[in-house]
Amino acid sequence: MMSIKALLAKPFAKYIYNSVQKWAKNPIETQEKVFQSLISEARNTVFGKDHNFEKINTFLDFVKQVPVRDYEDLKPYVLKVVEGEENVLWKGKPLYFAKTSGTTSGAKYIPITKESMPTHIEAARNAILLYINETGNSSFVDGKMIFLQGSPILEKKNGIHLGRLSGIVAHFVPKYLQKNRLPSWETNCIEDWETKVDAIVEETLPENMTIISGIPSWVQMYFEKLVQKTEKPVGDLFKNFNLFIYGGVNFEPYRAKFEKLIGRKVDSIELYPASEGFFAYQDKQSEKGMLLQLNSGIFYEFIKADEFYSEGPKRITIKDVELDVNYVMIISTTAGLWAYNIGDTVAFTSLQPYRVIVTGRIKHFISAFGEHVIGKEVEQAMKEATAHTNIRISEFTVAPHINPESGLPYHEWFVEFENEPEDFQLFISKLDHSLQQQNSYYFDLIEGKVLQPLKITVIQKDGFQNYMKSIGKLGGQNKIPRLSNDRKIANALYDLKVSK
Structure with a gap:
């Protein structure tokens, strides 16, 4: 018999599906609203004044005033924020810094603001709800869900908390999922990964696990330890485990190994989260690619990857992208990143709605x-x-x-x-x-x-x-x-x- 929670999930999923469709079916208009809102909100910031935001009315104005930057180029502004200055890249101060590994100068500090934080949570939630709406499968909401992630213990720097993105997000798990969520807070705080996975194995073995989520390489290690300990496939240990949620790396090289470890096929949902924003998620089991989040306070630009290093490459918006072309994705966000090159390359698999796959990095x-x-x-x-x-x-x-x-x-x-x-x-x-x-x-x-x-x-x-x-x-x-x-x-x- 289906629980009240599982029954209620279906109408909520339908409601969210309809609200997503509203913006997904009006992509150009949605992005224009995001663009105008970003410029308006940041006019009086240090960055906004330095780049004449009061004179920016159109995307072409923006291109003239704001060059494409990577972290190194934006760093002088970020350091002011890290030192505690207000109204630098975005109004006020950020709530958090997501600390990531820098490629040329040690740690990178990516701001997360009160406007940008909810979009990370909503996108992850909506990915699951759209899956429920499409498949009709909501029974998993009664089981236990595991999210393999970094430690939620945060440091503080000039009054702003900082940590890995997955650790920050751990503080925002919705109340209705708290009882279902594993591992425990204590286990999640274990720093040594092998010790942590051993503890997770012990915690999860007696439970009714229905959703397992994480980077494939880390989940594979968890599965291998389960199989090693019990000499049973994961699918036998967790008979109701039917949904694997992943992001961060390409799953294809792992798929065959996962099916062997689980002992059967399970549905999967691909996510495209990053410290800089939650960009896309798989909205349909039958379609290739992930739905680009056009209504999440992120304005997107694209530059053809093979033109990226040429003199003055052309910057375009979603209305001019083509299918199956490798683009460098450039973002401006409610966290105060402006014409920011995250280094990823994407290709569009659909233009109605806009769906992308991650094709790699602009550099090898x-x-x-x-x-x-x-x-x-x-x-x-x-x-x-x-x-x-x-x-x-x-x-x-x-x-x-x-x-x-x-x-x-x-x-x-x-x-x-x-x-x-x-x-x-x-x-x-x-x-x-x-x-x-x-x-x-x-x-x-x-x-x-x-x-x-x-x-x-x-x-x-x-x-x-x-x-x-x-x-x-x-x-x-x-x-x-x-x-x-x-x-x-x-x-x-x-x-x-x-x-x-």
């Missing part, structure tokens, strides 16, 4: 586990590991190894040496240490035993040249990507490795 990267390692970091690690030695490198590239035959996943470095290290273990240790020092996410994953330290596969002399030749890209401007987020290059290089 590895983020199979949410670590966002970039080319600069692996190059710096190699530079430091070979400094003051006679080790010489001809070429290298890095790829994630998600499902090794044994042990934890790791980063695999394919290296062609001109002069090999005498002590391979010391060389690997230096490489890994340097990468951990540069990238706090990678450090957390190694410390938390989600990843094991990197491994090196030695490539034979001229191996990289032979690979480039085999794909018709030898010479000219063609370069081996320093890193990639899949195994395409890695698998091809296996034929060229040195047998040891």
